[in-house]
Amino acid sequence: MEFPVLETERLILRELTEGDAGDLFANFSDQRVMKYYGSEAMENIEEAVGLIHSFHVNFCEKRGVRWGIEVKSNGLLIGTVGFHAWSAKNKRAEIGYELNTHYWGQGLAKEAISRAMSYGFNEMGLKRIGAVVFLQNESSNELLLKLGFRKEGILRSYMIQNGIAYDTNIYSKLAE
Numbered sequence: 001m002e003f004p005v006l007e008t009e010r011l012i013l014r015e016l017t018e019g020d021a022g023d024l025f026a027n028f029s030d031q032r033v034m035k036y037y038g039s040e041a042m043e044n045i046e047e048a049v050g051l052i053h054s055f056h057v058n059f060c061e062k063r064g065v066r067w068g069i070e071v072k073s074n075g076l077l078i079g080t081v082g083f084h085a086w087s088a089k090n091k092r093a094e095i096g097y098e099l100n101t102h103y104w105g106q107g108l109a110k111e112a113i114s115r116a117m118s119y120g121f122n123e124m125g126l127k128r129i130g131a132v133v134f135l136q137n138e139s140s141n142e143l144l145l146k147l148g149f150r151k152e153g154i155l156r157s158y159m160i161q162n163g164i165a166y167d168t169n170i171y172s173k174l175a176e
Helices: 016-026 046-058 110-120 138-146
Strands: 009-015 066-073 077-088 092-099 128-134 150-161 164-173
Touching: 009 046, 009 110, 016 046, 016 077, 016 128, 046 066, 046 077, 066 110, 066 128, 077 110, 110 128, 110 138, 128 150, 138 164
Parallel strands: 092 128
Antiparallel strands: 009 066, 066 077, 077 092, 128 164, 150 164
């Protein structure tokens, strides 16, 4: 199966390669990016290479798809967006994303997530896209509501990060 390349007005969503490890490491080692991610910050670039490989394996095994978010105007990789916990049988997946702090507040996450969701509903045949977000992550909680997600409830002690259990909001958006 060929990896899908998607475009928006300002972005290209494409497969990650080992050449992206430095940019990926810059994001995944940044404490501000990782604050509500659900895993610890990376400590070395080998972890970024490993993550790229795991994204590739997940795609090949039809368990998910994760795109690198590239800015058309400068060719920089600024984050990732995609689906994990994909169940083709149940026509559902969860969406995840992160963005380099220099690009926060410009509508780029919304643009990338919207395009990924469109692909999920129209090409993957999803009926439900879920999202799990730390209660404290105000910008991500607001963004999902703007994108038409509905809050379904709170998952208590659902994510452990740096040894601390956090409650998370669970959201969903259904195919129209």
